[in-house]
Amino acid sequence: MQYALLFYETDTSFAAWDHNPESDAYWGAWKVYVEDMLASGIVRGGEGLLGPQTATTLRVRGGQNEVQDGPFADTKEQLGGFFVIEVDDIDTALAWAAKAPCAPYGGVEIRPTLPQM
Amino acid sequence: MATGRVEQAVRESYGRLVAILSSRDRDIGTAEDALADAIVAALEQWPEQGIPERPEAWLLAVARRRLVDRSRRAATDAALSRSLALLTEFVGEVDLAAPRFPDERLKLLFVCAHPAIDPTVHAALMLQSVLGLSAARIAAAFVVSPDAMGRRLTRAKVKIRDAGIGFELPDPRELAGRLGPVLDAIYTAYGSGWDGLADDSQRHDLTTEAIWLARTLNELMPAQPEALGLLALMLHLEARKAARRAPDGAYVPLSEQDTGLWSPALLAEAEATLRRAATFRKAGRYQLEAAIQSAHVGRRLTGQPDRATIAALYDGLFHHAPGLGVAVGRAAAKAEADGAEAGLRLLAAIDAERVADYQPYWAVRAELLARSEVADGQGDAILAYDRAIALAEDPAVRRHLAERRARLLS
Structure with a gap:
C-alpha cells in the first residue's frame, strides 16, 4: 500500500530552518532519516516545504478568488513536508513515522493514498 | 431441525x-x-x-x-x-x-484493538466481528442508539480496510503494548450495561460474551499473565453477580453480600486462573485487580476479608494503573485496614478538580467521614452523601446512599 507521511513542525522547529546554532542538529537528523528511507527503497515521492510564513491560501467563493496570506488552518503545528512510501501495512508506515525527527515535538499524520483510478 | x-x-x-x-x-x-x-x-x-x-x-x-x-x-x-x-x-x-x-481470530482481536482505531469502538468491533453480535444488541449494552453504533462500527471497518491495518500478529517487541488495548476492550465489553439500569430484566450486559472473548484469547495465547489475570478478574465478578442485588432489586455492597449466593464453580475457576497467572511472576493491572477480588472472597471462609492484604494490593495496583477509580478504591481499602482517617488522607491527596463529578469519590468520602472522628465530620458527610446521591445514575445505588445518609441524621 502507498501512504503519505505528513510531517508536522512547530514554530521552534521551523525557526531552525534559518541558520542558527540549532540548525546543524536539526538538518543532521533529517538528513539521516531521509537517507535511511531512500536506502530502504520504499520512497515513491516527497518534498520538504518552506515554512507557513511563506504560505498563501486561495478559496473560490461566489466565483471570486479569495487569496489570503498564511496557511490553510491556523494551528500550532504546520505541515513541513511529506513522503509517499510503499509498504505492506500501517504498522510498517507507523514504524517509519516514529523515526521522523519531528515525531517527538511535532507529529506525523499517516494517510493512505487514493488507489489508482 | x-x-x-x-x-x-x-x-x-x-x-x-x-x-x-x-x-x-x-x-x-x-x-x-x-x-x-x-x-x-x-x-x-x-x-x-x-x-x-x-x-x-x-x-x-x-x-x-x-x-x-x-x-x-x-x-x-x-x-x-x-x-x-x-x-x-x-x-x-x-x-x-x-x-x-x-x-486467525487472534489476528482479528489485534486488528480490532489497533492503536490506529478509535479506542471507544474497540470493544464493539470485537463483539461484532468475533462473536457476530448485531449492532443493535451492542448498542443496547453501551446505551447508545443502534444507528449511532452502526455508524461507528462501519466507520471503523472502513478505516481498517482503507488505512491498511494488517492482519498480522504484533512483533514480539511490541506485543506488551498491543496486548493492553485488547484486554481493555474485553474488560470494557464486560463492564457495559453493568450500571445505570435499574431493572435487571432490562439489562443488556455482555458479561458472558466478554468472558468468552477472554477464554478465546487465552486459548490462542496461553502464556500471557495479564490475559489470565483479566479472565480471573471477570470470573470473580461474575461469580458474585447473583449477590449484587437483593430480591427487591436493591443494591447490596460487597461487604454485606450473602456469600451463599456466590458461585463456587466460577470462584474455583477464577482462583485457578489467577494462580496460573502468578506462576509467570510478572504482576500487572488485571492480575492485581483479580487478586483484590480474590482477597475479598476470603471472607467466605473466615467471615472477615483480609483487609491488610487488600490495602497492600491496592498500593501495587495504584503503582501499575494510577487512575481515578483505583485511587478512590485504594483509599477505601486503606480505611478498612488502618481506619477512616488514613483513608481520608489518601482521598485528600487526589486532585480535587478531577473528582468534582466522580460519584465513587463522594460515596467513599461520605462513608469515611461518617465513620471518622474528625471535626465537623458528620456535617461534611451529609454534604458528601448529597453529592454522591446527585451523581449516582443507578436508582438502587441512590436508595442505598439515601438510607446511609438518613442513618446519620437519626
Missing part, C-alpha cells in the same frame, strides 16, 4: 470465518456481509438437507463464492477495483478439505 442448532454451529465458527474471509483484503464489513449470505443459505438449506458434515467448510465455501461475486460486480466500479487474479489466489489459500482451518 431446530434453528437453534444451526445458530450454535454458526456462533462457534463466526469469528474464525470472519478472520479468514477478511484477512487478505482487510475488509471486515464485506466479509461479514458474505458470511451473512452464507448463513441465510444455511438456514434455508440445512433444515431440509441436514447439517453438512463440516458446517464450517460449507459456510466458508459459500461465503467465498459470495465474496468473489461481489468483487466481480465491484470491479466495474473503477475506484473499488481489486485484481481478480488476487482473489483467485485468495480463494485457493485455505484448504477446504483440511481437517481444521487455521484459527
Whole structure:
C-alpha cells in the first residue's frame, strides 16, 4: 500500500530552518532519516516545504478568488513536508513515522493514498 | 431441525470465518456481509438437507463464492477495483478439505484493538466481528442508539480496510503494548450495561460474551499473565453477580453480600486462573485487580476479608494503573485496614478538580467521614452523601446512599 507521511513542525522547529546554532542538529537528523528511507527503497515521492510564513491560501467563493496570506488552518503545528512510501501495512508506515525527527515535538499524520483510478 | 442448532454451529465458527474471509483484503464489513449470505443459505438449506458434515467448510465455501461475486460486480466500479487474479489466489489459500482451518481470530482481536482505531469502538468491533453480535444488541449494552453504533462500527471497518491495518500478529517487541488495548476492550465489553439500569430484566450486559472473548484469547495465547489475570478478574465478578442485588432489586455492597449466593464453580475457576497467572511472576493491572477480588472472597471462609492484604494490593495496583477509580478504591481499602482517617488522607491527596463529578469519590468520602472522628465530620458527610446521591445514575445505588445518609441524621 502507498501512504503519505505528513510531517508536522512547530514554530521552534521551523525557526531552525534559518541558520542558527540549532540548525546543524536539526538538518543532521533529517538528513539521516531521509537517507535511511531512500536506502530502504520504499520512497515513491516527497518534498520538504518552506515554512507557513511563506504560505498563501486561495478559496473560490461566489466565483471570486479569495487569496489570503498564511496557511490553510491556523494551528500550532504546520505541515513541513511529506513522503509517499510503499509498504505492506500501517504498522510498517507507523514504524517509519516514529523515526521522523519531528515525531517527538511535532507529529506525523499517516494517510493512505487514493488507489489508482 | 431446530434453528437453534444451526445458530450454535454458526456462533462457534463466526469469528474464525470472519478472520479468514477478511484477512487478505482487510475488509471486515464485506466479509461479514458474505458470511451473512452464507448463513441465510444455511438456514434455508440445512433444515431440509441436514447439517453438512463440516458446517464450517460449507459456510466458508459459500461465503467465498459470495465474496468473489461481489468483487466481480465491484470491479466495474473503477475506484473499488481489486485484481481478480488476487482473489483467485485468495480463494485457493485455505484448504477446504483440511481437517481444521487455521484459527486467525487472534489476528482479528489485534486488528480490532489497533492503536490506529478509535479506542471507544474497540470493544464493539470485537463483539461484532468475533462473536457476530448485531449492532443493535451492542448498542443496547453501551446505551447508545443502534444507528449511532452502526455508524461507528462501519466507520471503523472502513478505516481498517482503507488505512491498511494488517492482519498480522504484533512483533514480539511490541506485543506488551498491543496486548493492553485488547484486554481493555474485553474488560470494557464486560463492564457495559453493568450500571445505570435499574431493572435487571432490562439489562443488556455482555458479561458472558466478554468472558468468552477472554477464554478465546487465552486459548490462542496461553502464556500471557495479564490475559489470565483479566479472565480471573471477570470470573470473580461474575461469580458474585447473583449477590449484587437483593430480591427487591436493591443494591447490596460487597461487604454485606450473602456469600451463599456466590458461585463456587466460577470462584474455583477464577482462583485457578489467577494462580496460573502468578506462576509467570510478572504482576500487572488485571492480575492485581483479580487478586483484590480474590482477597475479598476470603471472607467466605473466615467471615472477615483480609483487609491488610487488600490495602497492600491496592498500593501495587495504584503503582501499575494510577487512575481515578483505583485511587478512590485504594483509599477505601486503606480505611478498612488502618481506619477512616488514613483513608481520608489518601482521598485528600487526589486532585480535587478531577473528582468534582466522580460519584465513587463522594460515596467513599461520605462513608469515611461518617465513620471518622474528625471535626465537623458528620456535617461534611451529609454534604458528601448529597453529592454522591446527585451523581449516582443507578436508582438502587441512590436508595442505598439515601438510607446511609438518613442513618446519620437519626
